Amino acid sequence: MDTPLKNQTTTPTTPLPSKYEDSPVFNYISNLSPIEPVKSRGNDHTFNSLTFASLPSIFTSPQNVSLGETRFSLRRHHSSEASNPESFQTPNPSDKLESVPVAVEQSYFGSKQSECFTPGSSGTEVTNAIPTENLELAIELSNTLKYSSGSPDRNVPCDATDTVLETAATPASLVQSVVHHSEERHSSFERETDLRRIRGMEREKEAAGVDWTRLISDASDLLNFDSTTIEEGSDGEDPKTVDPGAICFISNILQDNHDGMEVMESGPIDSSEQYELGKFSNQSEGIGDLKETDEAPAILSRNLLDKLNVDDKCPKCIHSSCKHSSQSYAISRRCLDFERAETHKRKSICDTSGSYSVPLQSNCEVTLVEKKLIRTTAGCDYSSSRLPGIGLHLNALATTSESNSSKVVNHETQASESQVTETPNSKISSTCLTPSEVSRDESCKSEVHIAETPPEACAPVGVESDHSSPENKRLKSKHVGESLACKRCNCKRSKCLKLYCDCFAAGLYCIEPCSCQECFNKPIYENIVVETRRLIESRNPLAFAPKVIGSINAAPQFGEETNSTPTSARHKRGCNCRKSGCLKKYCECFQGGAGCSILCRCIGCKNTFGRKDEAEESEIEEHKSRVWKKDATDVSLGRVKDQDLPMTLSGICRPSGQLTASFSGKPKIFSLHSVLSSPQPEKHLQVIPEEGTLEALDNSCSQPSGVKSTSPNSKRVSPPHGGSEFGSAAWRGGRKLVLRSIPPFPTLASPRKH
DNA sequence: GAGTTTGAAACT
DNA sequence: CAGTTTCAAACTC
Numbered sequence: 001m002d003t004p005l006k007n008q009t010t011t012p013t014t015p016l017p018s019k020y021e022d023s024p025v026f027n028y029i030s031n032l033s034p035i036e037p038v039k040s041r042g043n044d045h046t047f048n049s050l051t052f053a054s055l056p057s058i059f060t061s062p063q064n065v066s067l068g069e070t071r072f073s074l075r076r077h078h079s080s081e082a083s084n085p086e087s088f089q090t091p092n093p094s095d096k097l098e099s100v101p102v103a104v105e106q107s108y109f110g111s112k113q114s115e116c117f118t119p120g121s122s123g124t125e126v127t128n129a130i131p132t133e134n135l136e137l138a139i140e141l142s143n144t145l146k147y148s149s150g151s152p153d154r155n156v157p158c159d160a161t162d163t164v165l166e167t168a169a170t171p172a173s174l175v176q177s178v179v180h181h182s183e184e185r186h187s188s189f190e191r192e193t194d195l196r197r198i199r200g201m202e203r204e205k206e207a208a209g210v211d212w213t214r215l216i217s218d219a220s221d222l223l224n225f226d227s228t229t230i231e232e233g234s235d236g237e238d239p240k241t242v243d244p245g246a247i248c249f250i251s252n253i254l255q256d257n258h259d260g261m262e263v264m265e266s267g268p269i270d271s272s273e274q275y276e277l278g279k280f281s282n283q284s285e286g287i288g289d290l291k292e293t294d295e296a297p298a299i300l301s302r303n304l305l306d307k308l309n310v311d312d313k314c315p316k317c318i319h320s321s322c323k324h325s326s327q328s329y330a331i332s333r334r335c336l337d338f339e340r341a342e343t344h345k346r347k348s349i350c351d352t353s354g355s356y357s358v359p360l361q362s363n364c365e366v367t368l369v370e371k372k373l374i375r376t377t378a379g380c381d382y383s384s385s386r387l388p389g390i391g392l393h394l395n396a397l398a399t400t401s402e403s404n405s406s407k408v409v410n411h412e413t414q415a416s417e418s419q420v421t422e423t424p425n426s427k428i429s430s431t432c433l434t435p436s437e438v439s440r441d442e443s444c445k446s447e448v449h450i451a452e453t454p455p456e457a458c459a460p461v462g463v464e465s466d467h468s469s470p471e472n473k474r475l476k477s478k479h480v481g482e483s484l485a486c487k488r489c490n491c492k493r494s495k496c497l498k499l500y501c502d503c504f505a506a507g508l509y510c511i512e513p514c515s516c517q518e519c520f521n522k523p524i525y526e527n528i529v530v531e532t533r534r535l536i537e538s539r540n541p542l543a544f545a546p547k548v549i550g551s552i553n554a555a556p557q558f559g560e561e562t563n564s565t566p567t568s569a570r571h572k573r574g575c576n577c578r579k580s581g582c583l584k585k586y587c588e589c590f591q592g593g594a595g596c597s598i599l600c601r602c603i604g605c606k607n608t609f610g611r612k613d614e615a616e617e618s619e620i621e622e623h624k625s626r627v628w629k630k631d632a633t634d635v636s637l638g639r640v641k642d643q644d645l646p647m648t649l650s651g652i653c654r655p656s657g658q659l660t661a662s663f664s665g666k667p668k669i670f671s672l673h674s675v676l677s678s679p680q681p682e683k684h685l686q687v688i689p690e691e692g693t694l695e696a697l698d699n700s701c702s703q704p705s706g707v708k709s710t711s712p713n714s715k716r717v718s719p720p721h722g723g724s725e726f727g728s729a730a731w732r733g734g735r736k737l738v739l740r741s742i743p744p745f746p747t748l749a750s751p752r753k754h
Numbered sequence: 755g756a757g758t759t760t761g762a763a764a765c766t
Numbered sequence: 767c768a769g770t771t772t773c774a775a776a777c778t779c
Contacts, residue, residue, distance in 0.1 A: 491773080492773085499764085500774055502774080543763095573762095579759080579761090580759090584760080584777075585776055585777085586777085587760090
């Protein structure tokens with residue numbers, strides 16, 4: 001374009017015939033170039049209109065312009081031309097692209113260069129990298145766009161400058177580079193990483209057959225996120241703080257899903273990534289690259305716009321739509337951090353993201369309101385992916401109910417986003433150990449704080465922002481998911497290192513909203529937390545498992561009439577209520593939206609989700625049938641004695657002590673009864689799979705009580721790894737993983753043989 | 755917001 | 767394993 005550098009860059013590309021330049025595609029590409037914005041008012045306008053307040057600032061950086069453009073020369077050519085925000089809706093595809101894509105691209109690509117290159121170095125870089133790229137570009141127009149995204153590999157210059165940045169995700173830093181914060185580099189890096197992860201996820205999904213729409217939404221979400229951050233920064237809030245946290249949380253979330261970090265970093269951006277980028281451009285283009293459906297462009301643009309709009313409207317995330325993704329982020333972050341602490345940042349075990357299809361995803365339809373769609377999609381993806389890594393509680397929540405989950409997600413989303421804005425100093429130096437500093441240093445973890453910090457953000461839809469007030473708290477916690485999402489404690493003496501602490505029990509770090517005193521449940525005290533967890537898990541491997549198990553999906557929605565259809569969810573140990581009638585949140589069953597079961601020792605149970613007596617009846621019936629069947633089988637094998645049946649029944653009907661706990665309360669779903677009654681543990685495992693839904697099974701398997709009760713030395717019973725293993729497996733892996741790792745269970749149960 | 759109630763968690 | 771104590775959330779006023 002105007003700048004010499006660009007000319008250079010473009011020139012190499014020129015192997016393309018002049019005709020090519022004349023071609024619509026070429027024009028389109030040219031129009032795409034956003035880097036110019038600084039110079040071109042139009043772009044600025046566009047950004048502003050789009051609410052990319054900070055974008056202009058981005059372009060202020062000379063480096064960004066020159067460097068970024070070099071690679072994107074093709075696209076950004078005539079960026080100046082497309083300045084109209086309205087261009088989105090204009091028939092002209094190129095214009096459409098301009099506003100949105102520009103922002104995106106810059107954030108992605110430009111940042112990289114900006115960081116990698118100093119003004120002086122830029123020239124060298126250009127010469128080196130461009131030729132090859134251009135060549136490829138020439139070959140494939142579509143690729144050209146993608147190319148602009150700039151694979152790490154190709155960006156040789158970056159490597160020289162800063163290997164880490166370069167490999168990691170240089171490009172993302174554009175925005176931050178604009179800000180000129182060295183600290184931001186880190187954040188940008190993470191952002192980039194996040195983006196890549198997302199893309200990688202998308203790739204996977206794509207491979208799986210996921211439609212591009214989701215990808216777009218994700219990407220748009222990402223974009224949105226960025227924009228939000230930027231905007232915030234422009235608003236006067238501390239940009240630094242914002243970015244890091246946001247980035248961190250995203251990265252964390254993604255991390256679970258995707259381990260791909262390494263891969264992505266190590267390797268150049270593969271075609272798929274580029275492809276996605278290309279999608280962006282394509283979509284905005286309207287030219288419609290091959291892969292995309294006609295809808296793609298429109299949707300993309302809409303999404304982007306929506307996002308932008310959303311950001312504008314609610315920097316702090318006012319809309320539920322905004323909340324969604326953020327919330328999920330926040331949740332995951334918090335949990336992930338925790339998890340990470342335990343595992344010491346092990347690579348996500350659960351790339352099983354694929355396997356964990358969250359119900360939410362299903363909800364992600366293009367048909368949804370775009371705003372929601374965007375958020376939702378992102379949230380879905382993240383949530384799904386994150387599930388594995390999340391504390392069991394969270395997992396339970398996720399699975400609990402779609403509606404709930406969505407609420408939760410929204411909730412968190414808001415929180416997270418607002419957090420982003422609020423996050424003050426996110427990480428950068430993790431050396432600080434003082435509790436007060438903890439929140440800051442936690443970097444990624446700090447986000448946790450951030451995410452939930454904003455009362456308003458956190459507040460469930462329809463709930464006042466004031467968290468502190470008991471009323472609000474109550475309202476918030478109305479829904480289990482919500483309560484967890486915004487979980488905050490008020491511990492005074494437990495240091496938040498005991499199960500008394502809801503945060504700790506839920507596998508979450510305490511965050512700002514918490515009113516706890518002398519809190520050690522912070523990322524900074526990771527070691528302590530982990531150690532404590534180990535201790536607790538050693539006593540009760542499933543101490544951190546969700547208290548309520550079973551498919552809450554089936555359970556009536558909160559607030560719905562529950563009596564008619566008892567939920568399948570059951571408290572893992574049952575409650576012991578004496579005065580609350582299991583009608584108040586004192587009752588863990590009730591609180592978790594679970595009906596009371598035979599495991600409960602409650603008195604005067606009136607649990608609307610299912611009373612104990614009812615459960616007992618059904619349980620007995622169920623058990624009887626099972627027992628008889630088994631009995632027949634066992635008898636044939638000579639294993640079962642006449643006594644067994646009665647004993648089992650008695651145990652079921654009125655389990656005593658921990659033994660009771662061993663039974664899952666869920667008759668229809670779980671076959672634990674059979675386990676107890678059955679002399680052979682192995683059978684249990686076999687039986688379980690048959691009956692239950694996976695979740696139910698997993699949950700049942702994961703129940704600590706079960707372990708304890710079945711084993712002679714309940715306390716001794718510990719997971720393979722001194723208790724932590726099992727628990728951790730459940731902790732990090734999610735239900736399915738837990739289920740797999742359960743094998744030890746049978747062994748434990750075996751002692752019960754009579 | 756303070757105080758009470760409640761039941762889980764922790765302890766003995 | 768049972769009883770007691772501790773604890774913090776839930777709840778009430």
